[in-house]
Amino acid sequence: MTDHLVDVTDLAVDFPVGAPGSYVRAVDGVSFTLSAGRALGIVGESGSGKSTVAAALLGLHRGTGARLTGSVRVGGTDPATASPAALRALRGGTAAMVFQDPLSSLDPYHAIGDQIAEVYRVHTTATRRAARARAVEVLDRVGIPDAARRSRARPHEFSGGMRQRALIAMALACRPRLLVADEPTTALDVTVQAQILDLLHGLREEHGLALLLVTHDVGVAAESVDDLLVMREGRVVERGPVGEVLTTPTAAYTRALLAAVPRLDAAPNPAPPGGTPGRSPGEVEALGSGRSPGNGGRAGRGPAPQGNDTAPTLEATALRKEFGRGKRKVTAVEDVSLILHPGETLGIVGESGSGKSTLGRILVGLLPPTAGEVRHAGAAPATGIAPGAQMVFQDPVSSLNPRRSIGESIADPLRAAGERDGSAVRRRVEELLVRVGLEPGHYDRYPHEFSGGQRQRVGIARALAPRPRLIVCDEPVSALDVTTQAQVTALLAEIQRDLGIALVFIAHDLAVVRQVSDRVAVMRAGRVVEEGPVDEVYGRPAHPYTRRLLDAVPVLDPLLAARRRSARQEVYA
Structure with missing residues (x-):
């Protein structure tokens, strides 16, 4: 027994x-x-x-x-x-x-x-x-x-x-x-x-x-x-x-x-023996950056633009967004100002309900701000979907039409922009499929035939289709395992390096944000409570809320995890 x-x-x-x-x-x-x-x-x-x-x-x-x-x-x-x-x-x-x-x-x-x-x-x-x-x-x-x-x-x-x-x-x-x-x-x-x-x-x-x-x-x-x-x-x-x-x-x-596990210390991780687990030789070749899968491609990318020699890709000033009316009115974003330059990645972190996804939708024009303005590439304040801006959503399953092939979904932004040459559209889509590590023959396949990581690659290809200057990624890797996360973040970093795209990377995973971002903005209750270079904010957080977020990130040391759990219990008590 x-x-x-x-x-x-x-x-x-x-x-x-x-x-x-x-x-x-x-x-x-x-x-x-x-x-x-x-x-x-x-x-x-x-x-x-x-x-x-x-x-x-x-x-x-x-x-x-x-x-x-x-x-x-x-x-x-x-x-x-x-x-x-x-x-x-x-x-x-x-x-x-x-x-x-x-x-x-x-x-x-x-x-x-x-x-x-x-x-x-x-x-x-x-x-x-x-x-x-x-x-x-x-x-x-x-x-x-x-x-x-x-x-x-x-x-x-x-x-x-x-x-x-x-x-x-x-x-x-x-x-x-x-x-x-x-x-x-x-x-x-x-x-x-x-x-x-x-x-x-x-x-x-x-x-x-x-x-x-x-x-x-x-x-x-x-x-x-x-x-x-x-x-x-x-x-x-x-x-x-x-x-x-x-x-x-x-x-x-x-x-x-x-x-492949992203870490708060942001130290470049050595390439794993025999390549990244779960990644096919074709995917390795497609990524082709030579960067560690654990650092999201940030290491070795070089310093981000400092903003003095290039016009900003994005300027957001005093943004506010309210939902509802009267006593039911809720302010989701309050007095947020941001600036982003070509080739730069801004990470936005915060708890659920902090307003970060609402802010992301305002930046690309999916939501109009109640107050404040958004300018793209120095143009007049944007109204409606901003030209040159695209979004990658958290759940590629719900953002892809299950009844249409992935090629047709990727082609949608091209057709919306007025492209009527069917053969040209197909050539562009096939180029994009290769660009994100898939195959031209995948054009006629459907979303259910792909893994979660592959579907997210399709979402990235669709965002790239109209050649944007800005891509806002809203929790793009939250539902993926660590090696697939590493593949997707490395892909984004490679695309950014090659095309000079500005990225806004919204996530609740602070370790992932550290690995991919140049600067980070910390949101709480609709406001940015801290913003600055990622190494500075993570290494010397000035706001108590930022410190609380960092203290909650899981660590790979069970003894340290036990000590932190005891400390949290003392606070709760």
């Missing part, structure tokens, strides 16, 4: 694909154990199989046509063969899962408290009143203020961090022994991410929960787990105590993965 809560031996998962009887292997020979009170992190690139392993622990592949071999035991139950009653007991009382996107996991039509109460009643014999009380109790435990009142709110009335807390509360409702968290902090800014990670750590200490954390962010794993399992292409390439894996990795892939 084992004392392990989770025991996985030689797990393999095949998914059906194409013709009947054809399968593709997503997980191949994975084995690990997890005991009560311990935390195991599974890291790897997109497509490495880490989420597939997590789903197998709760039997989520049942009924999908997937083929599982090997052995999986959670609290003594095999989720693949358990009866419906046993599987329900496993998913409620023994294990619970927290998914990446709380908005798609919560029913938009029902109050948060009602949804948690429903889960509790399904797995217990509790009355409606008792279930409601339990919902308020767990919402209070995960830090939702005024839990009784907020339990009556619907998901859209919660912020992203509060929705993630609500999902954790739902998972805790039936007092599970295992919490499986699949990318629980991917879309959150650094301060909210730190709060969620602190919450998970506190729950482990308080209830003796076991935690399986799936993440592509190595820094998040360093802050949260005891042991680390590194996956690539469905297989485990390295495992061990988190401190050992991060400081003395034995596998070349792990070393390459760590080399």
Whole structure:
């Protein structure tokens, strides 16, 4: 009899694909154990199989046509063969899962408290009143203020961090022994991410929960787990105590993965052995800059223009943006002035709701300012979409039409500019596909046929189509794993170097912003509270808010992470 809560031996998962009887292997020979009170992190690139392993622990592949071999035991139950009653007991009382996107996991039509109460009643014999009380109790435990009142709110009335807390509360409702968290902090800014990670750590200490954390962010794993399992292409390439894996990795892939992690110290990282993991030879040739994938291409680019010898690409003066009227009026941007020169990158950082995305939309003309003005290349104040300005959005899936080929999507700005020669349009699009590391033959393929990183390359190609002077990138790498992030940021840096484009890089990931920017503006509650050369702002932050943001960035040293967590708890107390 084992004392392990989770025991996985030689797990393999095949998914059906194409013709009947054809399968593709997503997980191949994975084995690990997890005991009560311990935390195991599974890291790897997109497509490495880490989420597939997590789903197998709760039997989520049942009924999908997937083929599982090997052995999986959670609290003594095999989720693949358990009866419906046993599987329900496993998913409620023994294990619970927290998914990446709380908005798609919560029913938009029902109050948060009602949804948690429903889960509790399904797995217990509790009355409606008792279930409601339990919902308020767990919402209070995960830090939702005024839990009784907020339990009556619907998901859209919660912020992203509060929705993630609500999902954790739902998972805790039936007092599970295992919490499986699949990318629980991917879309959150650094301060909210730190709060969620602190919450998970506190729950482990308080209830003796076991935690399986799936993440592509190595820094998040360093802050949260005891042991680390590194996956690539469905297989485990390295495992061990988190401190050992991060400081003395034995596998070349792990070393390459760590080399791709953006760091606050901005020191150029050495090129990983054998090239960047997950990057095809064609992609390496397309990037062709010779820069480290971990420094985003900033190192070696040379000093940014200082502004005395070239006309500014962008001038924004005293911008203000208000939404709503009367008592419902909200000021999203207040008294913001910026200047940007050719070939320069301005990073904009801040928490969710700080106004940075609204500012980005004003700069390209997607939103008109309530007050203030924006000038492009010294021209008169812009109204409407500014000529010479383009935008790369956070989610390439929602910004690309799924019913149109990527070539047609890239061609849209050309046709909007009046280009009517179909063959000329196709030639230009094919050139752009090559420019961003794709192939001319991809013109007729559709968005669902590409990975997340490839779709973001398509978004960059579309932005480049009308030969802009300015590109505003709004969270362009937030949903990508670290090596794909490095590829995209290196691509942007190469394009900027070759074409002299000015970039505004909006992100909640302060380490990425440090690696790609010449200057940085820190936003809070619609205002720029600090602005200057990136090395100065990061090295000697003048504003307490900037210091708080920097202190929340995950680090790769588990001991330092523990000390910082203790310091945050003292502040909260």
